[in-house]
Amino acid sequence: MELLRTPIFGIFFSLILYTIGQYAFKKSKGFFLLQPLFFAMVAGIIILWLMALIMKIPVQTLYTQAYKPGGDLIFWFLNPATIAFAVPLYKKNDVIKKYWREIISSLIIGMIVSLTTIVAISKFVGLSTASMASMLPQAATTAIALPIAKSIGGNTAVTAMACILNAVIIYALGKKLVTFFHLDKSDIGVGLGLGTSGHTVGAAFALELGELQGAMAAIAVVVIGLVVDLVIPIFSYIIGLGG
Numbered sequence: 644m645e646l647l648r649t650p651i652f653g654i655f656f657s658l659i660l661y662t663i664g665q666y667a668f669k670k671s672k673g674f675f676l677l678q679p680l681f682f683a684m685v686a687g688i689i690i691l692w693l694m695a696l697i698m699k700i701p702v703q704t705l706y707t708q709a710y711k712p713g714g715d716l717i718f719w720f721l722n723p724a725t726i727a728f729a730v731p732l733y734k735k736n737d738v739i740k741k742y743w744r745e746i747i748s749s750l751i752i753g754m755i756v757s758l759t760t761i762v763a764i765s766k767f768v769g770l771s772t773a774s775m776a777s778m779l780p781q782a783a784t785t786a787i788a789l790p791i792a793k794s795i796g797g798n799t800a801v802t803a804m805a806c807i808l809n810a811v812i813i814y815a816l817g818k819k820l821v822t823f824f825h826l827d828k829s830d831i832g833v834g835l836g837l838g839t840s841g842h843t844v845g846a847a848f849a850l851e852l853g854e855l856q857g858a859m860a861a862i863a864v865v866v867i868g869l870v871v872d873l874v875i876p877i878f879s880y881i882i883g884l885g886g
Contacts, residue, residue, distance in 0.1 A: 647705075653713020660686050675815025680807055680844065721786035735858035742831060746859070750866045753839055757782045758878060776884050777801035781809060783871035784842040784864055791871060795879040806842060813841030817848050834859025839867055 664682030671677050691710060695702040739746065758779065765775040776797035780788040785806040792802035813820070817837055821827050824836065830853060837845035838860030846864050850857030 647709040650713035650716055653710040654716060655713075656687065656690075656710060657683060657714065657717055660690075673815070675811060678811045678814050678844075681811040684804075684807060718786070721784075730861075735855060738831070738855065738858065739862065746831070746835065746862060747866065749835060750839060750863060751870060754782060754867060754870050754874070758874075762882060772796070772884055773798060774801065776879060778805055779879060779884075780871055780875050781805035782839070783868045787868040787872060791875050795876060795884055810841050810844035813837060813845045814848055817841065817845065830855045831859050834861075835863045838863025 660683040661679050664677060664679030664686070667682060668674065668677040668679055676682070687710075691705055692702050695705040698705070761778050761781075762775065765778060770778075773796055776795045777792050777799075778801070779795070779797070780791040780802055782788075783791070783806075785803055788802050788806050789799045793799050820840075821833055821836065827833060833852060834846075834849045834856035837849040837856070839845075841848060841860075842864060846857060846860035849860035
């Protein structure tokens, strides 16, 4: 079909599945497996596989020739969307000026704990160096994590899955995790926690809780992104992954 040879297919394919996911997520009253981002990803994989089966062509061919041109256009918008988090950050700059030491130090410590935990678990379960390289950047939002993973020899598909799963888990269990870790006593702590662990989806969830929480989550997304961008290539080289 001629439609499959244009970016229109990939764009509308993604939008339709995401819209269906939103509707299903709302109707299910927040069932985490129907979180729109996760639903669209899983449903998209299944549908593309079925289409390739019916058309008797390799799935990889269908993906690269039909879906990827439109998918790349959607991915391009992730960068300006991430930069848009500077808006709530600017609105709460007075809080940032007051608590900047606590904010920066807590995020950096969290980042160090995340990296060491990933390396320890990866070695314990016997993951390959490529798999470890794929997992390391997942602390950052997808737009930042994917090119970093590629630069250090990781598989971007695995990185994307890790980032999305982080977001899905935080969106689904965010309130329970906030209560469990007693972050509900501090709006700043709630925002930083959700933004650090859930990336842009976590930040969106934090914004639902309040403007201050959303601003802190935006700070977490931006700062963690910068730290990952600067630290991961060096860290990966130190532990022998190259970069």
